[in-house]
Amino acid sequence: MMDKPQLDKRIFWGAIIIICLLVAPLALGPEKGLAILNGVRGFLTEKFGWLYMLFTVAIFGFLIWLATGKYAHVKLGDGEPEFSTPSWIAMMFTGVIGGGIMYWGAIEWAFYYTAPPFGLEPKTAEAVHWAATYGLFHWGFTAWAIFCLSVLPIAYAFHVRKQPTLSLSGACQGVLGKYRTHALNFQFSFQDFPSDLHLQI
Numbered sequence: 001m002m003d004k005p006q007l008d009k010r011i012f013w014g015a016i017i018i019i020c021l022l023v024a025p026l027a028l029g030p031e032k033g034l035a036i037l038n039g040v041r042g043f044l045t046e047k048f049g050w051l052y053m054l055f056t057v058a059i060f061g062f063l064i065w066l067a068t069g070k071y072a073h074v075k076l077g078d079g080e081p082e083f084s085t086p087s088w089i090a091m092m093f094t095g096v097i098g099g100g101i102m103y104w105g106a107i108e109w110a111f112y113y114t115a116p117p118f119g120l121e122p123k124t125a126e127a128v129h130w131a132a133t134y135g136l137f138h139w140g141f142t143a144w145a146i147f148c149l150s151v152l153p154i155a156y157a158f159h160v161r162k163q164p165t166l167s168l169s170g171a172c173q174g175v176l177g178k179y180r181t182h183a184l185n186f187q188f189s190f191q192d193f194p195s196d197l198h199l200q201i
Helices: 009-028 030-068 085-105 108-114 125-133 141-159 168-176 182-188 193-200
Strands: none
Touching: 009 030, 030 141, 108 125, 141 168
């Protein structure tokens, strides 16, 4: 009989409280909140966009090295695989990106046509160009590389090091220690909140 999943109350309620504290002022002043979020995003995109792109390409190269180098033999899990490699690839693809494509894939081009990046004029020929190409960065190899890099240490800690939970703290426990790693779960439980909130506003 499987053990009943346990809720980490410190992480759960801590994240809920911080998210509520962030949402409340934005809900009370949505226009000002949107202006602030757009300003922060614009600053980061303009000043550090090139670094972000370079970093994602470096991540992809690092994963290729992991898959073909001396760590390629490391096995995640015990026994024989339940499904074939093509089946696993199909399940990962449909499970991770299927929901996003069903919702965002059909309207992303229209979003960038009416609200193009980099301060371009909406509904112009240049906006059409960016609408057709900008989304490739979200659904291409670099996006998958970011997903993969974050999940590999968690899977390694769970399957090879036999950590009891699938968590970021479990993956970092061997490096940072048992008590200092709980803050990582707390931090990453709401790391995507600003970008998701911007889309909702």
